[in-house]
Amino acid sequence: MILQLQTSQHTQFLDITQQVQQAITELKLTQGAVLLFVRHTTAALTINENADPDVLQDLETIFQRLVPWQNNYHHNEGNSAAHMKSSLLGASEIIPVKNGALALGTWQGIYLCEFDGPRTRQVLVQPLSATS
Amino acid sequence: MILQLQTSQHTQFLDITQQVQQAITELKLTQGAVLLFVRHTTAALTINENADPDVLQDLETIFQRLVPWQNNYHHNEGNSAAHMKSSLLGASEIIPVKNGALALGTWQGIYLCEFDGPRTRQVLVQPLSATS
């Protein structure tokens, strides 16, 4: 299954926890794990705080300090910072599934991280089977 | 299976390789892979050097330089740096298993990374099955 996701800002942490839970329900995945894989090189996936949006804003600020948008890069599309952030957070997340539900901690949400938007992004949802 | 782990310092790399090996033995996992998943947003998992503890101390130092504890963050709990480090290292590790043993390299150990401790942390251990 592929989730089609529309981001609305240049840099954005988009909460996709509900869409992922809905996907595993539709896929009838009850035990095991789900692999999420973003098919782009200027976006990423991460798991972080789902309660206070200030956390996500702080993450964006820290990223901007670590990897400034302009810094004499060679890539002529000018978005090397987005590529770097993509590699630092990674293209995938794998989350255990128990009794049909994501086995996330209380404060964990799943985020599509947009680093060069707004764009339409694809996240592949692949169930993985557990040993009995 | 859930590992309950107690950290003792504010920032700490806790070697959990033995506990993970013991868990897959108890789970009778012989082939495939094991998914480790930390259910918190101010901790993480990583794989790194298991021999010289100076490596882990250097990792802590580098992290402190990259993401200082105080830096005009907005999140009112004051631990945004811990959230950032958590996303940079990630909530999960997946390790191949061969003949009932973790297929780690000679110098690889598995670490629970505490970034806002001391706390009790939960790491979910989920066996994944290989294709025949």
Place this chain on the structure above:
Amino acid sequence: MILQLQTSQHTQFLDITQQVQQAITELKLTQGAVLLFVRHTTAALTINENADPDVLQDLETIFQRLVPWQNNYHHNEGNSAAHMKSSLLGASEIIPVKNGALALGTWQGIYLCEFDGPRTRQVLVQPLSATS
């Protein structure tokens, strides 16, 4: 299956996409996912742009700025920067497989990241099974 890979530079992003595709063909993996796991602590795996090599050069430059090779580290082998980069990118990647092919996005390639070469590196290729 283990891929034996020879790097040729101290720091290098080596495109291994074709070797991984060939491995899953040989392993007759048609559906599910493939786990790649590097068995070293001064190398890593990442997925990023496969078209313009300037992107990879920019990633190396950004990494060098973030984690300088020399910076009063304690580890007496002197390669703590390589260990840090290894943890930041991570030892593994998991890629969905559809109809016997890596389900990568158009611009995604798989890279072995060498941070303290040149060396011979091992990447374990472990197929994971999907639920039906």
